[in-house]
Amino acid sequence: xxxxxxxxxxxxxxxxxxxxxxxxxxxxxxxxxxxxxxxxxxxxxxxxxxxxxxxxxxxxxxxxxxxxxxxxxxxxxxxxxxxxxxxxxxxxxxxxxxxxxxxxxxxxxxxxxxxxxxxxxxxxxxxxxxxxxxxxxxxxxxxxxxxxxxxxxxxxxxxxxxxxxxxxxxxxxxxxxxxxxxxxxxxxxx
Amino acid sequence: xxxxxxxxxxxxxxxxxxxxxxxxxxxxxxxxxxxxxxxxxxxxxxxxxxxxxxxxxxxxxxxxxxxxxxxxxxxxxxxxxxxxxxxxxxxxxxxxxxxxxxxxxxxxxxxxxxxxxxxxxxxxxxxxxxxxxxxxxxxxxxxxxxxxxxxxxxxxxxxxxxxxxxxxxxxxxxxxxxxxxxxxxxxxxxxxxxxxxxxxxxxxxxxxxxxxxxxxxxxxxxxxxxxxxxxxxxxxxxxxxxxxxxxxxxxxxxxxxxxxxxxxxxxxxxxxxxxxxxxxxxxxxxxxxxxxxxxxxxxxxxxxxxxxxxxxxxxxxxxxxxxxxxxxxxxxxxxxxxxxxxxxxxxxxxxxxxxxxxxxxxxxxxxxxxxxxxxxxxxxxxxxxxxxxxxxxxxxxxxxxxxxxxxxxxxxxxxxxxxxxxxxxxx
Numbered sequence: 073x074x075x076x077x078x079x080x081x082x083x084x085x086x087x088x089x090x091x092x093x094x095x096x097x098x099x100x101x102x103x104x105x106x107x108x109x110x111x112x113x114x115x116x117x118x119x120x121x122x123x124x125x126x127x128x129x130x131x132x133x134x135x136x137x138x139x140x141x142x143x144x145x146x147x148x149x150x151x152x153x154x155x156x157x158x159x160x161x162x163x164x165x166x167x168x169x170x171x172x173x174x175x176x177x178x179x180x181x182x183x184x185x186x187x188x189x190x191x192x193x194x195x196x197x198x199x200x201x202x203x204x205x206x207x208x209x210x211x212x213x214x215x216x217x218x219x220x221x222x223x224x225x226x227x228x229x230x231x232x233x234x235x236x237x238x239x240x241x242x243x244x245x246x247x248x249x250x251x252x253x254x255x256x257x258x259x260x261x262x
Numbered sequence: 263x264x265x266x267x268x269x270x271x272x273x274x275x276x277x278x279x280x281x282x283x284x285x286x287x288x289x290x291x292x293x294x295x296x297x298x299x300x301x302x303x304x305x306x307x308x309x310x311x312x313x314x315x316x317x318x319x320x321x322x323x324x325x326x327x328x329x330x331x332x333x334x335x336x337x338x339x340x341x342x343x344x345x346x347x348x349x350x351x352x353x354x355x356x357x358x359x360x361x362x363x364x365x366x367x368x369x370x371x372x373x374x375x376x377x378x379x380x381x382x383x384x385x386x387x388x389x390x391x392x393x394x395x396x397x398x399x400x401x402x403x404x405x406x407x408x409x410x411x412x413x414x415x416x417x418x419x420x421x422x423x424x425x426x427x428x429x430x431x432x433x434x435x436x437x438x439x440x441x442x443x444x445x446x447x448x449x450x451x452x453x454x455x456x457x458x459x460x461x462x463x464x465x466x467x468x469x470x471x472x473x474x475x476x477x478x479x480x481x482x483x484x485x486x487x488x489x490x491x492x493x494x495x496x497x498x499x500x501x502x503x504x505x506x507x508x509x510x511x512x513x514x515x516x517x518x519x520x521x522x523x524x525x526x527x528x529x530x531x532x533x534x535x536x537x538x539x540x541x542x543x544x545x546x547x548x549x550x551x552x553x554x555x556x557x558x559x560x561x562x563x564x565x566x567x568x569x570x571x572x573x574x575x576x577x578x579x580x581x582x583x584x585x586x587x588x589x590x591x592x593x594x595x596x597x598x599x600x601x602x603x604x605x606x607x608x609x610x611x612x613x614x615x616x617x618x619x620x621x622x623x624x625x626x627x628x629x630x631x632x633x634x635x636x637x638x639x640x641x642x643x644x645x646x647x648x649x650x651x652x653x654x655x656x657x658x659x660x661x662x663x664x665x666x667x668x669x670x671x672x673x674x675x676x677x678x679x680x681x682x683x684x685x686x687x688x689x
Contacts, residue, residue, distance in 0.1 A: 090435075091268070091435045094266055094435045094436070095435070097267045098266035098437060099266075102267065103436075103437060104435070104436070105434060105435065105436045106434065106435040106436075107429070107430070107434040107435070108429070108433055109431060129529050130436070130533075131532075131533030131534065131536050131537055132533060132534050133430055133530050133531065133533050133534045133622070134534055134617075134618050134619065134620045134621060135618050137620065143587070
């Protein structure tokens with residue numbers, strides 16, 4: 073089982089990101105379960121959503137306490153909450169930011185993870201560029217496909233198109249592809 | 263068709279396949295997505311021959327459903343928590359009149375303190391109201407139970423409540439197989455009422471009944487529920503033949519062979535418990551699970567048969583009868599009454615107001631039961647330091663203030679303190 077925990081703020085599409093990820097995994101023939109942290113979905117309030125992916129039926133209903141991957145949609149959250157609680161020692165970290173891990177004071181956490189497992193992507197900027205709104209979720213899922221290979225970009229794109237047919241969906245698809253490319257190109261450069 | 267969808271959407275699609283003719287609803291979290299989905303299907307013309315009636319309250323929602331059902335329509339509504347309490351007079355009237363209305367209950371705690379999260383307090387508040395109450399373990403089962411429930415309700419002319427854990431199921435995306443219209447039509451025939459308000463053959467429904475006949479009317483209500491004990495397994499087995507999966511029934515067992523310890527639970531928590539059972543069985547612990555799907559009518563004799571041979575039983579429930587303890591544990595005690603070698607029943611209350619129930623806490627709890635258990639009701643993961651602090655405050659000062667606010671203030675202070683510690687740790 074692979075478990076993803078997504079942190080963000082109300083209005084950033086955190087819950088939708090988990091749902092889209094579950095649809096992408098489902099399209100890849102896997103079992104997936106997505107659920108929100110329930111309740112405090114006010115604009116700006118910290119929100120957590122979860123997604124589990126497995127090859128067999130998922131029965132577990134507890135919140136994800138030991139994620140294999142952490143997606144942080146809003147880097148200002150680092151100041152107020154311990155987002156890293158339970159993160160697997162070989163896990164992945166994906167942060168929506170233009171800043172460096174040093175600027176965010178995250179070197180210690182990043183060094184504990186295997187090399188290349190912690191990555192940044194300017195998802196909000198990509199969303200502004202392609203979607204015209206500060207909704208970084210689709211871009212982050214594109215980046216996730218490049219970082220973990222849990223799901224392929226094709227399945228992420230199909231999930232976005234399923235949920236948002238038409239112009240909005242296509243704009244989000246472009247954001248997802250741009251974020252995916254940004255991570256892959258960086259791989260080559262490194 | 264296999265879909266990855268939100269539980270509420272899956273239920274809405276399953277309900278639409280049952281061809282309801284009147285849907286009345288008033289929005290309340292966490293049930294709202296279900297009736298929103300149905301409302302949209304009616305508006306878009308995907309669900310035809312169905313009137314969606316917006317009402318001003320839950321009391322009106324069920325009252326309109328009563329009228330519709332009495333006029334011969336297949337009627338549906340959904341609610342949760344305070345909404346159910348607001349319609350409770352109509353809840354009793356529905357069953358007392360014998361009207362086969364189907365209601366989804368998106369299980370949620372009851373205030374005060376106000377809380378929108380999941381537990382089973384709302385279902386328990388009306389457990390004696392004469393409705394059949396079925397609890398879903400997964401969203402697949404939630405969808406399937408609605409299909410079975412319409413037929414169950416209409417065959418016996420009893421209302422049925424399908425209880426679905428709020429948020430945990432209603433808001434979860436998972437895979438659900440939505441059956442075809444043809445297969446649902448073949449399973450669920452059109453509604454043929456046993457009583458109907460028809461101007462061509464006028465009757466009245468809702469007589470006042472005095473001491474001379476009230477007991478007999480009530481007894482027949484009880485008798486019809488005992489018929490449900492036979493019909494429910496039949497419907498589940500016919501459903502399984504037609505649709506190729508197990509859903510519903512009175513109860514299901516998991517790893518109960520030679521089990522010393524049996525867990526009994528209702529709803530979505532059974533999934534987590536199965537994972538714990540697997541882990542503990544791998545450690546050599548003889549543990550099993552009984553998933554109770556039908557809570558009303560309570561399948562007493564089946565429970566006696568399934569549970570009678572165990573040494574210990576842990577009843578894990580998301581509800582509290584304040585001043586008594588776990589209501590389901592109490593019910594199981596009565597099911598095991600007068601057995602010569604009755605198992606020891608350990609009552610545990612967990613998940614109140616949406617408190618997560620984790621594998622590790624369950625593991626500890628189940629091991630404790632095998633080591634002799636505990637007296638009275640155990641509250642899983644109760645924070646004793648918070649409770650102790652508040653009891654101390656109440657002892658010290660007469661005007662101790664509201665308990666909920668005091669506890670929240672204490673928690674906020676603690677989290678601010680840990681925030682400061684975190685900042686220092688990062689520096």
